[in-house]
Amino acid sequence: MPEVETVRRELEPWLSGRRVVSAERLAPAGPKYADLERASGQTIQAVTRRGKFMLLPLSGGDELIIHLGMTGVVSPGHRQGGGPHLRVRLRLDGGEPDTLEFHDPRRFGRFLVVRSQEYQTLPTLAALGPEPLGDDFTDAGFAAALARSRAPIKTYLLSQRPVAGVGNIYADEALWRARVHPLASANSLSRVQTAVLRVAIRDVLAASIAANGTTLRDYRTPAGASGEFEGYLDVYGRGGSECRSCGAVLVKSVVGQRGTVHCPVCQPLQPQDPGAR
DNA sequence: CGCATTTCCTGGTAGC
DNA sequence: TGCTACCAGGAAATGC
Numbered sequence: 001m002p003e004v005e006t007v008r009r010e011l012e013p014w015l016s017g018r019r020v021v022s023a024e025r026l027a028p029a030g031p032k033y034a035d036l037e038r039a040s041g042q043t044i045q046a047v048t049r050r051g052k053f054m055l056l057p058l059s060g061g062d063e064l065i066i067h068l069g070m071t072g073v074v075s076p077g078h079r080q081g082g083g084p085h086l087r088v089r090l091r092l093d094g095g096e097p098d099t100l101e102f103h104d105p106r107r108f109g110r111f112l113v114v115r116s117q118e119y120q121t122l123p124t125l126a127a128l129g130p131e132p133l134g135d136d137f138t139d140a141g142f143a144a145a146l147a148r149s150r151a152p153i154k155t156y157l158l159s160q161r162p163v164a165g166v167g168n169i170y171a172d173e174a175l176w177r178a179r180v181h182p183l184a185s186a187n188s189l190s191r192v193q194t195a196v197l198r199v200a201i202r203d204v205l206a207a208s209i210a211a212n213g214t215t216l217r218d219y220r221t222p223a224g225a226s227g228e229f230e231g232y233l234d235v236y237g238r239g240g241s242e243c244r245s246c247g248a249v250l251v252k253s254v255v256g257q258r259g260t261v262h263c264p265v266c267q268p269l270q271p272q273d274p275g276a277r
Numbered sequence: 278c279g280c281a282t283t284t285c286c287t288g289g290t291a292g293c
Numbered sequence: 294t295g296c297t298a299c300c301a302g303g304a305a306a307t308g309c
Binding site: 124 | 304
């Protein structure tokens with residue numbers, strides 16, 4: 001999400017108010033690129049974001065939805081100009097830069113148009129939790145959401161349902177900060193753990209946004225810049241290294257088919273202080 | 278409905 | 294050097 005928000009902030013002053021002269025799909029047809037040609041002739045009214053989805057309301061009552069996946073890059077056309085992974089090209093009126101390109105080597109991204117009233121037809125959008133940095137992400141609401149699931153807390157966070165925008169990197173980072181084991185059942189967290197985790201999610205996402213996101217490989221903003229948050233990661237990518245808090249060796253595992261790193265000392269599976277009262 | 282598993286996809290890299 | 298095998302993961306589809 002921090003990466004998406006960084007991109008959104010660059011796109012907004014460029015795209016807001018611009019009319020789409022043409023919308024060309026170079027990727028194979030499919031649901032990931034449904035109806036994108038319909039953007040042609042409509043004016044982009046804003047560049048907003050929900051979770052990791054960028055939502056661009058269009059003047060004709062449609063919504064342009066862009067999801068970067070893992071490797072999607074939005075850029076002005078004159079910067080990259082073609083290439084084997086060019087999936088979409090938009091022409092805009094109103095002067096340079098007048099071309100927006102969407103490149104996506106791994107094809108996990110999406111670039112589609114739906115009716116505004118039906119934008120929540122995408123399953124994840126329909127069930128998306130509150131914005132993590134918004135006022136709707138409350139202690140009570142988060143606790144109520146976690147109480148509904150017996151899945152591992154990390155898996156549940158990645159589902160986007162209890163809160164929007166938490167990806168694999170930030171799930172591991174937030175759980176480490178909150179000292180919660182990634183395999184702990186969501187509904188097993190104490191009220192204190194829930195409250196600490198909520199703040200940890202907010203803090204790590206806000207800190208990453210302030211650093212323009214995390215650049216692991218391909219991530220670039222439209223202007224070509226990379227993020228700087230990778231230098232602040234405490235656990236992600238650090239399996240086998242020492243925990244910055246206690247010095248123990250961080251453990252790498254797989255949770256919900258996703259690479260996961262946690263500290264076996266700071267994040268015990270069983271609650272600490274069983275006799276404390 | 279909830280949850281687990283599988284699928285999509287290819288650049289990068291480890292290993293030989 | 295050049296080849297193969299495998300890993301990375303957001304969301305949707307599928308299975309139960």
